[in-house]
Amino acid sequence: MLVVCKQRIWIYMNYSSDQDSSVDFGRKWQLIHELTGFFSLHPPPAKFYVQYVTCRVQMCTEANRNYPFHGFVDISSLVVQDDYIFIQVPTSGRATYYVSYKRDAFIQIKLPKYSLPKDLHIVSTDEKQVFAAVQEWNQNDTYNLYLSDTRGIYFTLAMENVKTTRGIGGNQMLDLYEVAGIKGMLIANKRQDNQVKTYITYNKGRDWRLLQAPAADLDGNDIHCILPFCSLHLQLQMSENPYLSGTITTKSSAPGIIVATGNIGAELSYNNVGMFISSDAGNSWRPIFEEEHNVWFLDKGGALVAVKQPSVPTRHLWYVLFFDEGRQWTQHSFSSVPLFVDGVLVEAGAENQIMTFFGHFSHRSEWQLIKIDYKSIFSRKCTEEDYQTWHLHNQGEPCVMGQKQIYMKRRPGNYCMLGRDYSRILSAESCICRAHDFECDYGYERRGDGNCRPAFWFNPSTVSRSCSQGQNYLNSTGYRKVVLNNCTKGVKEMYTARKQQCPNRPPKGLLLTTKDGKLTANLGSNVTFLVHLDEGDSLRTNIQLDFGDGTAVSYSNLSWTEEGIKHVYKSAGIFRVTALAENTLGYDSTTLFLHVTCPVEHVQLLAPFVVIRNKEVNITAVVLPSHSRTVTYFWWLGNNTEPVITLDGSISYTFHSEGMHTVTVQVAAANSILQDTKTIAVKEFFKSLLLSFSPNLDEFNPDIPEWRQDVGRVIKKALLQQTGVQGYLQLLVAVFPGVPTAAELFLLPHKNQSEGKKKSEEELERASDIIVSALNQNLVEFELKPGVRVIVYNTQLTLAPLVDSSPRHSSSAMLMLLSVVFLGLAVFLIYKFKRCEPGEGAGDDRLGGSRRQHAENHPE
Template sequence: MHVISTDENQVFAAVQEWNQNDTYNLYISDTRGVYFTLALENVKSSRRLEGNVMIDLYEVAGIKGMFLANKKIDNQVKTFITYNKGRDWRLLQAPDTDLRGNPVRCLLPYCSLHLHLKVSENPYTSGNIASRDTAPSIIVASGNIGTELSDNDISMFVSSDAGNTWRQVNNVKHSLECQMKGRLSFDEGRSWSKYSFTSTPLFVDGVLGEPGEETLIMTVFGHFSHRSEWQLVKVDYKSIFDRRCAEEDYRPWQLHSQGEACIMGAKRIYRKRKSEKKCMQGKYAGAMASEPCVCTEADFDCDYGYERHTNGQCLPAFWYNPSSLSKDCSFGQSYLNSTGYRKVVSNNCTDGVREQYTAKPQQCPGKAPRGLRIITSDGKLTAEQGHNVTLMVQLEEGDVQRMIIQVDFGDGIAVSYVNLSSTEDGIKHVYQNVGIFRVTVQVANSLGLDSTVLYLHVTCPLEHVHLSLPFVTTKNKEVNATAVLWPSQVGTLTYIWWFGNNTEPLVTLEGSITFTFSVEGMNTITVQVSAGNTILQDTKTIAVYERFQSLRLSFSPNLDEYNPDIPEWRRDVSRVIKRALVEATSISSKHILVAVLSGLPTSAELFILPYHGTTGENKRTAEDLEQISEILIHKLNQNLVQFELKPGVRVLVHVAHLSAAPLVDLTPSHSGSAMLMLLSVVFVGLAVFVIYKFKRKIPGINVYAQMQNEKDQEMVSPVSQRESMPNVPQSELMSPEQLVDEKLDTRPIGK
């Protein structure tokens, strides 16, 4: 928005709507500057080199309410003029003859005069149009005659009667200072005289006038050639005039618009210097006499919310409810009921239809509340746990002073107010828990009631996401993945799951999913958690094989002294242990995967993998895995596997107890859940030990394989946030489009 003027307690503003690129709409306000009405649509704009936006609107000096504007119509720019602050606009009538006296065939509205309305930002140069308070009837501008404004065939035009008629004074493209270069006119451009200011032709760059409207001194600056320095020429017009103008040198001139003398509710008569008198302007220049006119419909514009129809009447716009003006009105008071019209600001008309068109005082009616709304002060549907949220109650109509307002925040707290004015600054509330809260507002008076609901999402900032996932799994076995959050209670979340190189993610509202892998190899899983404007993610890699074996490892107690129990340390130590196993056993590193588990005492899971090449050759059988396991067990039992943690600190690696399944790595913040998991593993391990005691010669080995005639072993899934998790095969996972169509599960609100 650009403010054009703020004269006479009224704002003239240009606003660019959503569907406009190089045009603006002109709006004019009431005397309070609160309510605006449309004055003119699609006014042309341009952007200067400095980035400033210039609106093609020009206010004529010396005549209040008179403007010129360039409007874009069907990709053509045309010049319009108004004498009553935008209430009425019309095209400019082209001159009857050209410079040579030949008739100009230009018929309205197909052909008219168009002017360039750009005003210079440089105080030393003039623009394309000029007018002065001391010469209210004279306008000098550059433009062209035709169907639209053009940069070709530009001429200079002068109006001596405030834009009613125009004369062409030059057919060469000149700025105003160029006209001062060597030609002068004393009769409003009807005739020109040549004057020589310099002995050598001067290229004029700018003109600077002395302060004051009656100055007769002008400084012209320019250069004799493109390579010469600037030259300053001071021109004093005193020698041209031999006297100041007296009263008899002036004649009365009445302002009019196409013959209509009543403009802005008055007949205004100005004093103009007679064109044949060659004298300096005196104190009589611009002096004016004014006589009020009887008010007519032309003195009134459409009021706020009303639009002028083809029949000339101002009727309510489709979006406006005239009764809304009384919504702040209490029973027993009065308000001004608009007739759909308002007198143009600064209009001086009297009597006539003024009483008919002026707003009438009316008693405030008793109304039941209607159009109740509740929104947050920032317009969002979210709030942060533990912080103030401001709720705004809005009502289209109703007796605001005689009603009771009840607000239920949905968290067990409710408040009441005796009138709507007490809630003007908003209703503040602090939610102590996260969730979706149903905020209910009810407004009632003796005539009725209204209610509305707002569903507010209260969240707290999400700080960390950890993807809980087994390190290794068997092919075609169900695997559970869980996104563990910190803090655990955040609010409404969306989970986006990415599997390997898939280009389309899985979107869920639950933080845990179950899936299967049908192909052996390394697979990457990424989970992104969206909480409001925050998105965090974690990525894990899981190895998938048809069969593998695992072994639990323990360490000498001195390792616990240096265990900070953080993921980064566990990853580094896992690599060190793997390197120590490879050095002690000469087994290829491709067959070994080590994962240090969280918590104390320090322990790790050793996975023996059936690695094979991409061609499938040299694939390890179950017997091969057992042979590798025997070698590892033998070296570990002989204390041959050790590593140096730091100078002077050596750590021994031992065989621990039997593990029932590959375990998962949890963050330190969830070590309590990890301990519960470990306890469950101990009980499962004892049961498996009894079974395997009679089936395996080598103690401490857990074999994972897909058995044809046996019940498949069950993997120990990571700790879940819910007691039961969805069991969804990978082939049945929903796509984002399917998720939108799926009916959401009902969950408690505000809990």
């Protein structure tokens, strides 16, 4: 049980699996929950799931309990670190992550929309923000590095394709290293173009650069290594043995000193490696050994000791005093017999200059302990005259993380001990804010010109629904200050989010769901409806909910519905539940159909995107898996308020009026119901073109409905910008499922055409000629992400004829319908072979399938 509160509370679970609580140090106990324990419906190896319940300890009865999450929490995902708590809730086959900041309520973590994480690891939380490594849907052995805001909610990309290394225990270890003693400084190994290169950042991932290789080798010979073709690459593995140093070592009491194993060349290699040192925070490097060593800091970083890897027996150690910045190393014999060194203990404290070696003389011998007092290598304690200043910089740039930092270090040639009272930082002066002190805000991406612009899936004009007229909100400029950056003035005001008055807006994006996400309810059960509004003044928008059974409720504002709207149905049937959001500027409404009834796993509504008025059209619902028993189909066609009920998966219908018509089908089989909705454009005539794209688009296609809808919108925007045909016609773009990515472009009259048909037909012909010409000249393109430009092509060799209501064109309309039907069937065959095994998340797949279908049915 996770207790999140200000008051100290004792939790006790007795042998009968009852949970009790005490708020008076155990004097009195109160029952919280009976028969608490772990259970699993999955066969081994099983994951354990728990339910997250909140209540006041003094009144933790069932009626007073809240269940913030629709599903169960993966107990193995719980991470409690500093001010943050993280959990994972599996939802519809996807992992959803939540964070609690300073033990406040859990809020869903916001990653870029199409990261679609397969795995997420919390790297660190110790600098008032969260570093997270995310393995996205198209990654196997790399992770993307993300940084959050202070609350750990909104994440932006810091580096793509960070390399991972598999540890001895089989766990994946990220090739990322936080340099101790200097905030904002990280080193990472990035995979690009089938090579792995080492990069360094001084501002928490805002900017990265390669490492400059040493100018000379150990023998003093010049090294000809020119960036970016050649650089220094470091191994960044942490040691799984706590008494060995790993391949890279830094210490907070010795800022700027980095010792690491690496190589010089075009990419990271594990052959011909050596040891390298930097005493100026990674700006310059020098080789120190040709073989791998373990390195430890002594005297608060005033000295280093190096010992060969434990695979080789040794009787010597090397130590260096930073009298000459590590250029001279002294060999010391600590054993008359070669020893396999398994680890070193360095005793803490300025007065204890003792280090202990432990190991064995052979694989059959007993453990050996050797203590070394290294006090004799110092002549005296350091005084104030023994120090000089050192300015932290990044390739000559003195402002690092928004401030000029000056450190104290020992003068070269002074053989003295640093001592207990030695302080590294002398001063830190804030710098004037510049562009590199700001990173891209959530929903924005850095483009080739260095500016942050909205990602193709992000709508920056959307204001939080909690924003009410008369209040203020922070309108993002696309940038946010790097966390813990101390710069002042300069461009700070230009890049900082601006406080603006909340606009009075009509309701938009009204969404009605049940709390458990299902479209079924048992007779007499308590059904909780959730109302979500994307835009609109939440405090001045009236919410009305008609339960479809003759009862309705009304609320003066959205705040009254935050805990959900509960209702008990007293009779069985199909209920049209309608939500209406209304204020002085407009309204929005939405509907769901709720009814009670052997699981159907998937349903897909197949219908053309555009049809001809007064012509019969076939609409088909495909159900998987197929059932031997009867399936009932409920059809809502056009504006009909009552459904047409059939036992056949196909129905014919004629649309008599032009416009956008909604078709909804629900499939009921025993105890499960699924729904799909499609919007059909009804016109007197139209034209269509098949579109294809440059192959690089397939690399970024996760093949989910939301992505196709967003890409369709971007394609439409690119076509309008390039051709300028808007105004007298309407464009619809429908992106097909699967790869290679393809789409169909529909050219429709802008308004209903009962008169002036010939003129409109000529306008469509003229517009299609303009669009085909632009497509054939490769003029239509869009930027999917920084550096990825996609070209749109016309895949038809000849232009498709104009489709209208005359008999000679009926074959074209039928051919288009058949192509859509066969494409849908192919998608379902693929889905059938990808189904999960029985008993593994079948419920999540059903729920997820319904959501995917709904998002599929709206071309842009």
